[in-house]
Amino acid sequence: MAKDMMPAFELYQPDSLDNALELLSRFGDRSWIVAGGHDSFDWFKDRTKYAQYVIDLNNVNELKGINETSEGIEIGAMTSLTEIELNDVIRQRYSLLSDAVSRVASPQIRHIGTIGGNLNQDARCWYYRYGVDCYRAGGNSCYADTPEGQNREHCLWGASRCVAVSPSDVAPAMVVLEATMVIASANGLREVPAEDYFIGPNIDIERMTVIEPGEVLVSIKIPNTWANAMFYFEKVADRNTWDFPLVNISRAMFIENGVVSRIRMAAGAVECIPRRLSVVEQVVAGSELNEETAELASQAAIRGATPLNFNHFKIPLLQNLVKRALRA
Numbered sequence: 001m002a003k004d005m006m007p008a009f010e011l012y013q014p015d016s017l018d019n020a021l022e023l024l025s026r027f028g029d030r031s032w033i034v035a036g037g038h039d040s041f042d043w044f045k046d047r048t049k050y051a052q053y054v055i056d057l058n059n060v061n062e063l064k065g066i067n068e069t070s071e072g073i074e075i076g077a078m079t080s081l082t083e084i085e086l087n088d089v090i091r092q093r094y095s096l097l098s099d100a101v102s103r104v105a106s107p108q109i110r111h112i113g114t115i116g117g118n119l120n121q122d123a124r125c126w127y128y129r130y131g132v133d134c135y136r137a138g139g140n141s142c143y144a145d146t147p148e149g150q151n152r153e154h155c156l157w158g159a160s161r162c163v164a165v166s167p168s169d170v171a172p173a174m175v176v177l178e179a180t181m182v183i184a185s186a187n188g189l190r191e192v193p194a195e196d197y198f199i200g201p202n203i204d205i206e207r208m209t210v211i212e213p214g215e216v217l218v219s220i221k222i223p224n225t226w227a228n229a230m231f232y233f234e235k236v237a238d239r240n241t242w243d244f245p246l247v248n249i250s251r252a253m254f255i256e257n258g259v260v261s262r263i264r265m266a267a268g269a270v271e272c273i274p275r276r277l278s279v280v281e282q283v284v285a286g287s288e289l290n291e292e293t294a295e296l297a298s299q300a301a302i303r304g305a306t307p308l309n310f311n312h313f314k315i316p317l318l319q320n321l322v323k324r325a326l327r328a
């Protein structure tokens with residue numbers, strides 16, 4: 001349960017990426033990276049996680065900003081969500097991203113929160129957050145996946161001991177835009193496609209991304225592949241402000257001669273990772289957009305869904321979001 005104060009820690013505020021990586025190498029698993037801090041300080045205040053050394057990246061200016069390149073745009077991982085939401089290039093050419101960002105939390109949080117922090121936030125399962133010894137916390141039970149468990153917000157696919165979902169509104173948009181994540185460590189840089197960046201509990205139940213100890217997400221590259229496409233983003237949550245999604249949908253599409261020439265779609269909060277709706281893309285590509293196509297796509301979208309006791313509503317919700325995305 002929440003406590004009235006955080007445990008003590010040593011705070012470091014490096015002014016360069018090299019310094020940050022050196023600190024990570026020096027302190028190892030005793031360190032913790034802070035971006036905007038909203039996720040991190042929740043853990044510290046509730047005393048469910050702790051780090052002896054906290055490395056704040058806010059002074060690392062090379063991790064901030066939005067730059068146009070010959071291949072698209074590159075966004076620093078420490079760029080604020082507000083800056084992304086209001087950026088003219090993103091709003092004109094990649095409005096899916098600005099729309100998704102605009103639905104994150106509240107304006108105050110978007111002003112401080114960063115794109116890297118949003119993509120790397122941990123699971124939001126109540127049991128995990130409140131410090132019970134579930135599978136994700138190193139125990140031997142999933143308290144949400146029981147007849148009495150509170151699992152209204154949890155997954156329809158991808159359960160493997162843990163049934164928590166990826167909480168990021170931005171992550172499915174990155175999958176749709178075919179973004180690439182640039183990761184730095186003391187050994188150099190590596191790049192990972194967004195679709196492979198997020199990992200489920202079947203791969204590693206203690207992580208939600210491929211980030212390894214000693215690594216930092218430094219930027220996100222978005223190619224021109226889907227620039228100026230027809231975009232659609234919609235999020236359903238209990239409240240318009242602050243709440244995490246019950247389900248969200250991201251779509252990019254091109255239409256030529258009355259038929260869909262290219263389409264890419266992903267959903268959030270239905271799986272432990274952003275769920276690429278490949279089967280919907282297969283149904284829609286090469287077809288005219290009409291009620292029959294939308295209905296077939298919505299049925300295809302829910303194949304294999306396995307609802308829990310209290311989240312059956314997510315199935316028709318996802319179906320309707322797919323239909324709305326194709327009618328828009």
